[in-house]
Amino acid sequence: MLEIKIIKEEKYSILHLEGEVDASNSVELDSSIQGLLEEGESGILVDACHLEYISSAGLGVFMSYLEDFQERNIKLVIYGLKEKVFQVFVILGLDKLMDIKNTKEEALEEL
Secondary structure, eight states: OEEEEEEEOSSOEEEEEEEEEOTTTHHHHHHHHHHHHHTTOOEEEEEEEEEEEEOHHHHHHHHHHHHHHHHTTOEEEEEOOOHHHHHHHHHTTHHHHSEEESSHHHHHHHO
């Protein structure tokens, strides 16, 4: 099960993920990111402190936006990944393609 909350701050939005992202709910993640893009958001923090699992479908959602983010100069920073979830990003080399930080404070420094 996945719970997504979007928290609007002054200069960025926080996408708070709780639970598991898999093939059955990755479309929810996709539509949340799409919504932020449509609103013209230029900074997105992904709070993954409560993310227990992410499947290849979930990772695919993030990967599908990498080019869009670059073209539109949108900063996406993921923070708070649990070690086992972070290792999935590492195995696929996404830690080299995406900004991944340990804490919200570190993530904010990237924006």
